Amino acid sequence: MKWNRLRRKNMKTKGEKVYTSFELKAPSAEEVMVCGDFTEWESKARRLRRLKSGLWKATLKLPRGDHQYRFKVDGMWLNDPSCSGQIDNGLGGLNSIVTVE
Structure with missing residues (x-):
């Protein structure tokens, strides 16, 4: 299966992990x-921080x-x-996919 993924690279690393930013424009949220x-899906979900511009990060x-x-x-x-890559989640919907390099 081939799909376009959101790619994150050249970001600061810490050990084997890479700092990866998630952003969403949702001014009324x-x-x-x-x-x-x-994040084990919902059990350890991470809250995004709201910026004055209405961007969450x-x-x-x-x-x-x-x-x-x-x-x-x-x-x-x-x-x-902002991510064109989506994959079937096995529950009747789609998930976005990010490739961390």
């Missing part, structure tokens, strides 16, 4: 979380490789609109 295979340390993720905006699941 009250809460934005990033959930993925790197979080930087996480991720191991190199492919990672599936989604945003949760005010309780509603949302794929990353």
